[in-house]
Amino acid sequence: MDSDSRAFEVPAEAGFSPGAPMPCRRSMPVATLTAWTPAAVLGTVVSALLAVPRALVLAPAVIRRRA
């Protein structure tokens, strides 16, 4: 009986504070968050300016060539 009840005793480790449960450590991965830089925004604007005319003007040409 004694041995049964001992099986459920909380393991006591001298190195841990009684203020909180025994730690069960697992690290949190750092999220990837590409922070904005002025160069990045400039690049986005320029690429958007280039992409929109390309989509509007070149796309029909591509389609025609395929046809």
Add this chain to the structure above:
Amino acid sequence: MPELVARRWIFFFLVLASTAAAVTRMLGVLQFDGLSAREIVILVLFAILFAWIAASFWLTVFGAVARFTRADVLPLKKPSGISAARTAILMPVYNEDISRVFSGVRAIREQAGPDFDFYILSDSTNPASWVAEELEWQKLTASLGASNVFYRHRARNEGRKAGNIQDFCENWGQLYDYMVILDADSLMTGKALSELVGLMDANPRTALIQAPPQLVGRTSLFARIQQFASSVYGPIHAAGLAWLQGPDGNYWGHNAIIRVRAFMQHCGLPRLPGSPPFGGEIMSHDFVEAALLRRAGWEIWMAPDIGGSFEEPPPTVADHLLRDRRWCQGNLQHLRVAFARGLALPSRLHLALGIMSYAASPLWLLLLVVSAIEMLNFEPAPAFRYIGLEPALAYMLSHAAELGTLVLATLVLLYGPKLLALAVVLEDEKATRAHGGLGALLISVALESLFSTLLAPVVMLQHSWYVLTIVLGMASGWGSQARDDRALPLPYVIRGFLAHTFVGIAATVVLWKTGAFGWYVPLLAGLWLAIPLVYFTSSPLLGRAARNEGFFLTPPETRGLKVLDRAHALAAAHQGLATDARQLVFEDASVRALHLSLLKGAPAPADRMRLWALREQWARKDTSRFSREDWALLLSDPESIEALAAP
């Protein structure tokens, strides 16, 4: 969710349509003699700011519609059965008032029952606060007979509050399904906590539910006005927000339940490249954590109808503005995050709105300054001119009608939300009574509107100053905030708000000679009266007088609120330590034993040389020059404590 998409489109259409209508009228006024560069600036600023207040107006209109139609703003599966989930309630603490923290924890624990584990996560850097917290924790656990109210202190507050929560997650997060984050002045009822847990159980795709906190519990006149505004205007604002954002909600940093697994997988915050204020640790972590959870596909909801979620407002205008300094820096830092790859569009909007809530002030200021310059340079057309040799009368144009319409529209956008909120309260007889009855409610709304109108230019100037200093690279700390009711000393108020008064007087002198001085009076009045406004509203005496007269009453006051009353009673009965808590560790064996037992597992301080020097100083009884850091270093080292302890 086609209905949600339709609502959002209607919302954006209404904001854009009202802005377009206003800008068209403004263009009509400005372009009668062609558009100058100054007029283009005015038009652009006007468009941005009109859209800003239009968005706020239409948001509350949606809230009012949701309320009047009894729409379900939280379309989640309802809780069923008893939860088997394990939930931790976290109270991060940083040099806070001990009595408030532990009274709050005890009041919540008594309501929530033993099913919730409580963690007081201390980052206190003040050694006296640290030791006092330990003693209070021991007293609390002994009196409750609770073995699941825990206390942990970190020697260094790395990552501030976000780092504190992360430390909890990394050490004990795996033991729990959910965590409820509180602030030092938060209170939640047991019913609200159980309901949040039930909702999380029933909706496994939900990572976070924000329970919007109602402001309660302070007595200064300013705080009472804020509490009243939160009670009357807050619900429809929250309802509108919840109705429009759906599962794309936001996180306000506390009074929210979070699925620990999702949080641990996705919310490890990176340091932003560069130095503060725009680089370094992410200060306003909550919005970013919400955005990261949404990016990973988790749902985030707001529960405006859950009730039982409370926090205390800052007691004075000065404290409110000091808190805004930190929030402003945190929100402006989001400029670097708002464009991060992969974020959902609504998350970007949350971040942008947070930025705009501070960036709007300098834009308003710029608009006012440029408009004033335009008026000062305005040259009325001569009464007649010559065409050849023939005199011709000038054709006089009046824009009074257009300007009048624009002013009226602006007033509707600014005060309409208050009237809508009032209508929602008036529709409910019980709610009207709980706010002091019809007469008191109407007078309180009128007084609150007057107060917020007078305060607006003061806040605008202060926020503009914050934005300017932050853009210039001047970072602020993230200290604990003052939460106690106290009448501010007049010299302190004069020092803090003399500049606002001077700006008001200077603007009056400049604008006096323009024909439009009258238009500016509502703005200038707030600046003229800044000092008395801040001084008198900080008074708890005037706050109590207003309460006795039946003004600014809120339902928690008139109906009573068990958790709040209990927390206040415990705080009032709290007896602080008569002696220096730091010394007690060395003088009192039982305090020392407690402190040493709580230090177990913590890394020993690395600066052994400094420790030896401090111990030498101690031996010479020369502790008067010990800094806060010196005390913290000594109290972190078991070996030094044992060595210096009184026999």
